[in-house]
Amino acid sequence: MVVVMKKNANENQISRVLFKIEALGSKAHLSRGNIRTIIGVVGDNSNIEPGVFESLDGVERVVPLLGPFKLASRDFRKENSSFSIDGSQIGGKKIIMIAGPCAVESREQLIEAALAVKKAGAVALRGGAFKPRTSPYSFQGLGEEGLKILAEARDIVGLAIVTEVIAPEQVSLVAQYADVLQVGSRNMQNYALLNAVGESHKPVLLKRGLSSTIEEFLNAAEYILSHNNPRVILCERGIRTFETYTRNTLDINAIPVLKSLSHLPVVVDPSHGTGKREYVAAVSRAAIAAGADGLIVEVHPDPENALSDGAQSLRPQEFENLMAELRPVAEAVGRYL
Ligand code: PEP
Numbered sequence: 001m002v003v004v005m006k007k008n009a010n011e012n013q014i015s016r017v018l019f020k021i022e023a024l025g026s027k028a029h030l031s032r033g034n035i036r037t038i039i040g041v042v043g044d045n046s047n048i049e050p051g052v053f054e055s056l057d058g059v060e061r062v063v064p065l066l067g068p069f070k071l072a073s074r075d076f077r078k079e080n081s082s083f084s085i086d087g088s089q090i091g092g093k094k095i096i097m098i099a100g101p102c103a104v105e106s107r108e109q110l111i112e113a114a115l116a117v118k119k120a121g122a123v124a125l126r127g128g129a130f131k132p133r134t135s136p137y138s139f140q141g142l143g144e145e146g147l148k149i150l151a152e153a154r155d156i157v158g159l160a161i162v163t164e165v166i167a168p169e170q171v172s173l174v175a176q177y178a179d180v181l182q183v184g185s186r187n188m189q190n191y192a193l194l195n196a197v198g199e200s201h202k203p204v205l206l207k208r209g210l211s212s213t214i215e216e217f218l219n220a221a222e223y224i225l226s227h228n229n230p231r232v233i234l235c236e237r238g239i240r241t242f243e244t245y246t247r248n249t250l251d252i253n254a255i256p257v258l259k260s261l262s263h264l265p266v267v268v269d270p271s272h273g274t275g276k277r278e279y280v281a282a283v284s285r286a287a288i289a290a291g292a293d294g295l296i297v298e299v300h301p302d303p304e305n306a307l308s309d310g311a312q313s314l315r316p317q318e319f320e321n322l323m324a325e326l327r328p329v330a331e332a333v334g335r336y337l
C-alpha cells in the first residue's frame with residue numbers, strides 16, 4: 001500500500017508514519033514529489049489495515065496496491081520518472097539516443113564509433129566489455145581493458161557510457177567506469193545481480209528477458225528500486241516468438257503498456273529487436289511514435305568485420321540518416337531528439 005501525505009504535511013508527521021511502518025515489520029520507501037510526499041509500505045503488508053495510517057495526522061489517504069510490483073507502479077508515482085544521465089535528462093521531452101558498437105573491440109574501433117555517434121546527435125555511447133554470448137566460443141569481450149577504452153572515449157568525445165555488467169561481483173568494477181549499468185536480457189532474472197546494481201546507486205538500463213512477461217520485467221525492476229535506487233530505465237529489446245525471419249520480435253505493445261503501468265522511462269533496442277540492419281529504421285520510427293523515451297542502437301564503423309552483431313549494426317552514415325528520419329517523427333508526437 002501507499003500512504004499519500006497531505007500537501008502541507010510536516011517532517012514530524014512524515015516521521016511518525018515511517019516509524020509506524022517499521023513498527024509493523026514493513027519497510028518504508030519515501031518519495032518526495034514537488035507537491036506532496038508519498039510513502040510506499042513494502043514487504044508483506046497483507047494483514048495491515050489501512051486505518052492504522054489513515055488515523056495519523058498529515059495523512060491524506062492510503063491507497064492499497066493490488067499489483068505485484070509497487071515502487072515501479074504508476075500507483076506509487078503518478079508523474080513520469082525523469083533523471084539525468086551525465087547531463088541529459090531521460091524521461092522528459094527529449095528522446096535520448098544511445099548508440100555504439102555491440103562490443104568494444106579495440107581503441108580505434110570504439111573512438112571511431114564514438115565520434116560518429118556524437119556527431120550525429122547521440123547523448124550516450126554503448127559498448128560491451130563483458131559480453132554474455134550464447135556460445136562459450138564466441139568473443140567474450142575485452143573485460144577491464146574494454147572498460148578503460150570506454151572511459152577514454154568518454155574523455156575524448158564527451159558521451160555518457162552505457163555498458164553491461166554480467167556478475168554481481170563485477171558491479172563495483174564496472175561502476176567505476178560506467179555512467180549507466182546495463183543488465184542484459186539473459187540476466188533479467190539474475191536476482192543477485194539485480195540486488196547488486198540496486199546497491200550501486202548508478203542508473204541501470206534493464207533489458208527485458210528473452211521470454212519474459214511484462215509483469216516479470218517490472219518485478220525485476222522492483223528488485224533494483226527496492227534497494228533505494230530509483231534510476232531504472234526499462235528496455236524493450238524484442239522477445240522470442242515463433243517467427244524466425246527476424247532475430248526477435250520487437251514488442252511494440254510493451255511501450256504503451258509499460259508507460260501506463262509504470263512511471264519509469266522506456267527505451268527501445270531496435271537492433272536486437274530485429275537482428276537485421278535493414279529493419280532498424282522502420283522499427284525505430286514505430287518505437288518513437290508509440291511513446292518510447294529513447295533508443296539504444298548498435299553502430300559499428302565496419303560491421304562486416306564486427307566481432308559480434310555485425311548484421312544488425314548500422315554504419316555511421318546510416319545512423320546519421322536515421323537521426324534525420326526520426327526528428328520529424330519525434331516532433332509529430334510532441335518530442336524532440
Ligand atoms: C547487447 O546490448 O549487446 C546485448 C547483449 O543485448 P541483450 O541483452 O538485449 O541481448
Ligand code: MN
Pocket residue numbers: 102103272298308309
Ligand atoms: Mn549486441
